[in-house]
Amino acid sequence: MSASHVIDVRNLRTHFHTEKGRVTAVDDVSFHVDRNEILGVVGESGCGKSVTSEAIMQLLNPDITDFEGEIVFGGENLLTLGEDRLSRIRGKDISMIFQDTTSSLNPLYTVGDQIIEALQAHGRVSRKAAAEAALKVVSATGIPSPEKRLKEYPHELSGGMRQRIMIAMALVCEPRLLIADEPTTALDVTTQAQILDLITQMKRDFDMGVIFITHDMGVVAEICDRVAVMYLGQVIEDSTVESLFEAPLHPYTKGLMQAMPTIESDPQADLYTIKGKVPSLSDVPKGCRFAARCPFSTEKCVAQPPTLDVATKGHKVRCWHWQAIADGSACKVNAGAEVG
Numbered sequence: 001m002s003a004s005h006v007i008d009v010r011n012l013r014t015h016f017h018t019e020k021g022r023v024t025a026v027d028d029v030s031f032h033v034d035r036n037e038i039l040g041v042v043g044e045s046g047c048g049k050s051v052t053s054e055a056i057m058q059l060l061n062p063d064i065t066d067f068e069g070e071i072v073f074g075g076e077n078l079l080t081l082g083e084d085r086l087s088r089i090r091g092k093d094i095s096m097i098f099q100d101t102t103s104s105l106n107p108l109y110t111v112g113d114q115i116i117e118a119l120q121a122h123g124r125v126s127r128k129a130a131a132e133a134a135l136k137v138v139s140a141t142g143i144p145s146p147e148k149r150l151k152e153y154p155h156e157l158s159g160g161m162r163q164r165i166m167i168a169m170a171l172v173c174e175p176r177l178l179i180a181d182e183p184t185t186a187l188d189v190t191t192q193a194q195i196l197d198l199i200t201q202m203k204r205d206f207d208m209g210v211i212f213i214t215h216d217m218g219v220v221a222e223i224c225d226r227v228a229v230m231y232l233g234q235v236i237e238d239s240t241v242e243s244l245f246e247a248p249l250h251p252y253t254k255g256l257m258q259a260m261p262t263i264e265s266d267p268q269a270d271l272y273t274i275k276g277k278v279p280s281l282s283d284v285p286k287g288c289r290f291a292a293r294c295p296f297s298t299e300k301c302v303a304q305p306p307t308l309d310v311a312t313k314g315h316k317v318r319c320w321h322w323q324a325i326a327d328g329s330a331c332k333v334n335a336g337a338e339v340g
């Protein structure tokens, strides 16, 4: 593990025991995040983005969940730590922000008290010092009249302000890793842009690693340094943002990018859609998981799962035919998966 890696996820598997048997929601996922770096995690609903972050935070119910692999953070494997140690890491060294602020803020306390409590829960700080730190971090989020806001209750704030308070609460202990799970999806475009700026600025100021989960390739282009694209529990492409936007290699990623509206695109034209449905976790294909929807799939794809290989420096892809697709020699054989 390089010294600059904040976290190293290695061959993570997450299995759930359900009434219908065991399902593997995250299947051999590896990635790392450096300091002062935002890793975007993208992919369709159900591909395992949240389960991956809940595995890192160890928030999944241990009675129905099993893990394999390693999550190395600060020299420790989070998968082997006891609850005592984990509760000291959670909220202090690793913080998380969610889309839904209503369940994360307590309606009965002022936001100031909640930030102060978050700080005091993780260290011996006087109330006065904690109040000063709360004011400092809330001011840094750009909220107007921060002193006044700290005395207010969550319901007195707009959605965008509540999200800023959540970010302030997540950052007040100066974590080394921030996990943001679709934090701006519920916000209007202007507020979304401000929150994205804030996260980028905080990443720099705190020299923090960030895992930013999103559906939105536009957001990835805007704030991420690297990106991991997930499909049905696996990382299928992992790259710097520049390399991914210049030349996406996996047919699924190409589909996601073409589905992005651009300024030049004709508003009357239909956006590209990837045909077909994601297979169910209880019926995972034996070969490439994307084969049934892929215009380039061959017998080999159906029979053998591809490995995540290095295509170019800093760019990995899980596809048997990426090279032929890139140089144009692969033919579109799977007509049923033709894009619409």
Ligand SMILES: Nc1ncnc2c1ncn2[C@@H]1O[C@H](COP(=O)(O)OP(=O)(O)OP(=O)(O)O)[C@@H](O)[C@H]1O
Binding pocket: 016, 018, 023, 025, 043, 044, 045, 046, 047, 048, 049, 050, 051, 052, 281
């Ligand atoms: N407790 C559980 N028991 C069984 N299956 C689960 C459980 N929690 C999650 N899953 C399954 O794991 C898969 C991944 O879910 P996850 O919530 O990580 O998706 P996601 O990528 O975050 O999707 P979204 O974009 O909708 O938030 C889904 O198929 C989901 O149904």
Ligand SMILES: [Mg+2]
Binding pocket: 049, 050, 051, 181
């Ligand atoms: Mg999710």
